[in-house]
Amino acid sequence: MTRLHARAFALTLLLPVCVLGACDNSQASSQEPATNAVRIAQNAASRPAAKEQVLNEPDKISLEMADRACKAEDFKAFFDVFIVSKSVRQKYSASQIRYAVLGPHGEKISERTFDAASYSSFPVKMLDYYYKPVKPARAGDEDEYLDLQFNQSQNNDVSVEWSRVHYDGQSDGGDDLGNPLDANGKPIPKGAHQDPEGQLLFHPAADCWELSEDIRWARKK
The missing domain is CATH 3.10.450 (Nuclear Transport Factor 2; Chain: A,)
Known part of the structure; x- marks a missing residue:
């Protein structure tokens, strides 16, 4: 869980770099993959652990x-x-x-x-x-x-x-x-x-x- 949150936090830190001109593409195009990655990380974090899933x-x-x-x-x-x-x-x-x-x-x-x-x-x-x-x-x-x-x-x-x-x-x-x-x-x-x-x-x-x-x-x- 900690690793996933850290990953999501690192991705959000990338956004200001692109906005400040470090990326050649527009702000909208640079945010889209980062936003998708954050969403994937959040969805993974919200899923129960595998061990909990197998417990009947x-x-x-x-x-x-x-x-x-x-x-x-x-x-x-x-x-x-x-x-x-x-x-x-x-x-x-x-x-x-x-x-x-x-x-x-x-x-x-x-x-x-x-x-x-x-x-x-x-x-x-x-x-x-x-x-x-x-x-x-x-x-x-x-x-x-x-x-x-x-x-x-x-x-x-x-x-x-x-x-x-x-x-x-x-x-x-x-x-x-x-x-x-x-x-x-x-x-x-x-x-x-x-x-x-x-x-x-x-x-x-x-x-x-x-x-x-x-x-x-x-x-x-």
């Missing part, structure tokens, strides 16, 4: 929800809307996102750094009230879900660890899916969690959080 109503609602969650310092609410909205993920991601694959003992197998715009590996999606993997371990496995663990440090850093689970369908009533099962089909004790297969790290930034690291743990053989 669901985007706006999601961004408002994320903003409220940030102000309330409610990470869980923030994370849920972060999952479902690409616009929220774009706004609340670090400019550089570290993607690393680690071995069973924490040894680095591979590591890459992505610009936020080119990062496309976010692993979690939501179905109703349940977390699911964007890519299940077995292609087409619609019954695979994710078990998440949230840990928040005194510095307000947040770690979200995830592991894959299935459910036995033995519900006590309501909408729950039953008891969680591990990759071998064995029941997971109540309150227990499997070793994580991935970890998402969020750091505090600008009165909220931003995704900065996506870590994957190589599966134990």
Whole structure:
């Protein structure tokens, strides 16, 4: 916006030069292209920014929800809307996102750094009230879900660890899916969690959080 106004201002400064004899053509002919240029600049300045044009109503609602969650310092609410909205993920991601694959003992197998715009590996999606993997371990496995663990440090850093689970369908009533099962089909004790297969790290930034690291743990053989 500032650049467009500066351009329009510079064009208006050209007019007195022509009027004072610096141009060979008449005043009317010299003003016409300048006036057209000013009009073009003013029309461009009055148009909404491109980012505003692509925001549909669901985007706006999601961004408002994320903003409220940030102000309330409610990470869980923030994370849920972060999952479902690409616009929220774009706004609340670090400019550089570290993607690393680690071995069973924490040894680095591979590591890459992505610009936020080119990062496309976010692993979690939501179905109703349940977390699911964007890519299940077995292609087409619609019954695979994710078990998440949230840990928040005194510095307000947040770690979200995830592991894959299935459910036995033995519900006590309501909408729950039953008891969680591990990759071998064995029941997971109540309150227990499997070793994580991935970890998402969020750091505090600008009165909220931003995704900065996506870590994957190589599966134990």
